[in-house]
Amino acid sequence: MFNEKELDEFLRDIEYVSSEVEGIIKGDIDVEQIKKSEEQQKALEAQKIARELEEKQKAEEEKKRGRKGKGIKFDTYKSYCPNCQREFEREREMCYVCGRKCISSEKRKQDLLSKVEELKKERAEKAEKKVRWENWQKTQAMLYKRTATNYKKWDYFDDYEEEAEPEFIPPDNDPNFKALELDMKERAEKRKQELAIATELREQGNAFFKEGKYNNAILKYEEAQNVKKDWMILYTNSAIARIKIEDYEGAIKDCSRVLDYYEVFEDGYEKSKDVCFKALIRRGEALRHQKKYTEAIKDLTQALDLKDDEEIERILNMCREEANIAGQELEEIKVEEIQSAEVIIEQLNSEEKILGFRQSGGYIVLFKRILESKDIEALKVLEFLMGDENKYAQLEPLIANVYDKKRTGAIVMLESIDRYINDEIFHSLAKILCLAVENKVIREEIVKHSATTKGKKFCRYAVEIFIKRPSKSFSPIITNLSLSTYKSSFERKPNPGNIKAIIRHQWNSFYPAFQRLLDNPESLREATGMLCNLAADQKIKSLCMGQHRLMTVCNEIINNGTNSLQIENALGFLINCATLPAPLEKLEEFYQEFISGVIRLINLQTGIQSITYRSFLLLFRLLFAKPELSDTVCQNSTVMELIFRALENPDTIDISVKIITIGSSQYNFCRAIPIQKILEITQKSIAEFLSGKKIDDRMGNLGLCVGKIADKIPSTSTQFMPLIEGFVSVIKEKLGPARKNVAIGLSKLANNEETKEELRKFHGFEILNSVIGHLDNK
Template sequence: MDADQEKDLQKFLKNVDEITNLIQEMNSDDPVVQQKAVLETEKRLLLVEEDQEEDDCRTTLNKTMISPPQTTMQSTEEIDSEAFLASVEKDAKERAKRRRENKVLADALKEKGNEAFAKGDYETAILRYSEGLEKLKDMKVLYTNRAQAYMKLEDYEKALVDCEWALKCDEKCTKAYFHMGKANLALKNYSVSRECYKKILEINPKLQTQVKDYLNQVDLQEKADHQEKEAHKLLDSGKNTAVTTKNLLETLSKPDQIPLFYAGGIEILTEIIKECTEQTLFRIHNGFSIISDNEVIRRCFSTAGKDAAEETVCVSVLKLWQTVCSGNEENQRVLVMDRDRGRLLAALLSSRVLAIRQQSLALLLQLAQTESGRSLIISHLDLTRLLEALVSFLDFSDKEADTAMGLFTDLALEERLQVWYQANLPGVLPALTGVLKRDPKVSSSSALCQCIAIMGNLSAEPATRRHMTACEEFGDGCLSLMARCEEDVDLFREVIYTLLGLLMNLCLQAPFVSEVWAVEVSRRCLSLLNSQDGGILTRAAGVLSRTLSSSLKIVEEALRAGVIKKMIKFLKTGGETASRYAVKILAICTNSYHEAREEVVRLDNKLSIMMKLLSSEDEVLVGNAALCLGNCMEVPNVASSLLKTDLVQVLLRLAGSDTQKTAVQVNAGIALGKLCTAEPRNTPTSCSLPQPKQVEKWPARVTRSCRRKQSEAKT
């Protein structure tokens, strides 16, 4: 056997070994191993086809030029090897074809399983997912879906097995880790559950919020489990309070007693529950269900016109819930997550009976003290009804109103409520509009301010702001409240200040409710510029800086009201925020009317205030100051007088600077162009620019191109 034949034989034997291993792997029970073998086989088939093409070319060449004479008979080994390779190739192609067909069938079975799951038919769902896995053993979604169905049937061990198979298919399957965490939690394997949830965070750090919630659930359930063990020990020890708690619950479970029977028993129960152990005994002996499922107690809650006995029952139940939920997060969860009780809590908050309303508010306020309690309220209560009820407290005493708005504020700070608010704004907006239409003389000023402040915070979100400005009634409500407050600015100072904050956010939205609305808002703010209150002055100027550009009519009225003089005063004495608003107002006015430019030049000696603003680190101030200066240079002799200062160098620096806001560069370029074209003969020495001809063209071109962008300067 020559060297070439020996080499071919060794290659053949190596292929036989590799192909044998592949066949064994394709028959493996492990779907992951099987899948890798199929993919490797497909790669080998491609290589075989390429090698075959090369062999055909080489054979042709050998026959004509190179190869020595060949024997006419092939060896038995060569025939067998070719037949074996052909058989493997055929088998691999058939397997690939069957896999494609099985994938289609498995997808169809998955959809049928999903339909059954959605209907609550978990047994059928499991059957369909299992049928799908018979078609395709490495389809991870079938394992995770079946695991979820097993958990619905509380078969947590099987769910864990399926999750492990899913991770064999994809070691980064977060859905598998989620189900494993949940199953281990149900099995009280708390440390394992935590590890599963933490693994999700390792795989996808963006899921931090969700993982935090999952870990909180583990902590709460582990704590509740510990409490229940302690409670059972106490009950077994025969402690009086433990035994009494159990006996009282058995007594309260008697049906068809008079309302006062239940009220008395509940009051006694409330008195003896002092510690976490008694709270836990109440829960593990189904105290919540005994109370809320009692037909007599349910009638007491549902009756609109309650008599004294029914009122007593309702108040006693609410006090009991406060007692058993105080500091006990598991009891809070059991109370709120029940759909009927969750619906009842929101309804009782708007009760006509003062005592019921007060106790309902106290209970919700207690729940809202913790992050988990606020999450429960947002996730399980009827939020539209809850917010309507909280807003209705503005009609009552200052103390009640302040407490209700404090609860509203706590909830409004939660991201989940903000998301819910954006999605449900049309249903909530009428209640908020009603707040704006209230008479500030008969409402609690502090509570009214809190409610308006919440609206202001929510309106900072563009989507929410669009809804608000699109509602004409909401905009009119703002104007109506402003008008009533202006009757006594000193008395309603806080309300006006808060309302101006809301209006500032609303005026970020373009277009406004209407031009008429913008004009009216501007008039109100122009009137408030006469106030002696610095906060009101600043916010009134802030609103004006956002409404003036919408209409020349507003600018005209502002000029007649002496806005230029007031804004110059702002720049002399105001802080950075007030200066921002003032210089923007001046930029808008001077951009529109020559009279405004002349007044600025007259009041700002040598434009020193404007020039000083150019050295600010605030790009908004700098950009609008440059725009205002450029506008003022159109007043005769102003530009030529400024050539004697260092303004040219300052503007050159700004025009060529690398600022975040392009308005700075644009407006500085406009001002520089006007300055240099005012006295072209001075350009070479003053500006250190090219020769006069080039200078004449360059500033004109800059001016023409930049004029179109003047109105785009931002604050």
């Protein structure tokens, strides 16, 4: 069916054809003219089609070529050419225009986001750099007196913008990103241009230097410095040229700038050791020409710490010879006076200020001043900052580099202690370091560094100092270091990270020094504390047990001592000695005296939990080594009462059960045991064990204890009958050593007819046979 429009067109066509036919019939229309007109019409239609086709092809071509764009409207294109900056509506692998590889809109988005993060990181680093510089300046103002000229007011920042910079929003359809990207490109281009200009000027300076035109070279280096002021190699170049024209002060200034820059921003010289090495040797050379031999030797020595060099060693030796020829004594380097400790401490009145002080090298200044000039004011500040073992952040500088990566703050502290070993400052330095190594994290890091560094090893150095001077103030360092759990892979020789291994291999030197500490009544507590920790090592324990003097001293302490810390330490040492594996035959002559000492301490009822527990533990170790000693123990009713009372204390119940279990192997001890008490404790423990409480050792020991009592005194078997059902349940439901020990105890109960009958009620014989398999069911 035609619609109305099509019908009108159809009727018009019919009317036109009819009029044409009528005109031809009448002779009004020429047929040739009609043909010509039709051909013209066809030609026009052909042109129109060709034009439409051309426009279509052109549009298709435009689509292929894409459109110019920044690629920031990610939903308007599918592929993007970073090279010619064209956006394509279709996915393309290669650009139609330049033939380079295209990326997807998602990849373009990620690239732009990464540029944003890169810019943020760059600005954050620059901001951090500025903060560090400001903190450094504040620290110097805090440390040094205003009359001093210690600090060169150099600006180390190239193009830092003082105004606050906005946080940029990720460029998700954000037209402002064009400005951001342009800013990034301009910055990168500016840096590139500055480096190119500075490089060209430096090369011109190098050319003048080779020609011997040193003044011209210096001018070119200075021009380059004005363009790229944080390119430190320009200053070492300038320094060598200044040395050539005998401008030694200028050379020292240039080199000092380099060294101060890296000390502030890289916490030392190691990271940029090549530039710092040049700065040190050139400043040392300039100082040598000024006949400042002490300072020159210091710089040259420090340069050798960074890098071994035969030529520098030769210059260093020559410098020492020149000092001797000139008749100069190599004295302490004069350092600028710092503020009083009170003034500095008053300004360190918040955690934020202390953090800034640490980050800007304040601690390093203190360490150096103490070592180099025995600065008492610096020592007081360090005592204030490091006076709490729990403040890890304030102790952390001990594990940071001071002069180079081989020398941490802790090493420098030991160097100071060694240097002033016969001075009163020795005790103050030792006290700071002793407190610091009480912090477990700091201690482990110090020991780890000691095991891996190629420089001075802290643990070995500490032992050497102790051998020189075994003092009360220094010995806690050895004591705390012996608590370290860090172990390295070096086992062929004394492990440099394991102070116990070092002491073992230096025992012949170490023990005489330790004995001097032990023989001094004022340091007896520190000596026994060290002894207690060292004896945890199997080999040192054997060495100690071979020293009759050590056993005698500890025996005297537990039998007659009154100092609670000395007693606690002596007990700890003897517990370690009596713990297997150990050469127990070396204790044979002391067993009876040790038992007497333990009985004394238990009877004293000091109320000090650590002494009570250690007394019980040593008693257990002694009875385990020599069970017949239990006869001596059971003769003391007060001690026995305290042992059984300990069953009611959660802190001592396990060790009390162990003592009773060991003692129950002896008839006299079994007779002194209150059966009802053991019955109650065992029933309670069975219930706890079956409910899932982790008391495997206690449960196993109680099973053995009941079995031993029933074996030594058969009449007690019927008293323990209420335990049979619980013991059977333990054997049925649990696995492990506790199950086997309970089964052994239950088998001892089965020697009585009444208990056998009770055991059969719960199928006990079948269950026992499944565990130990040798019981008689009759």
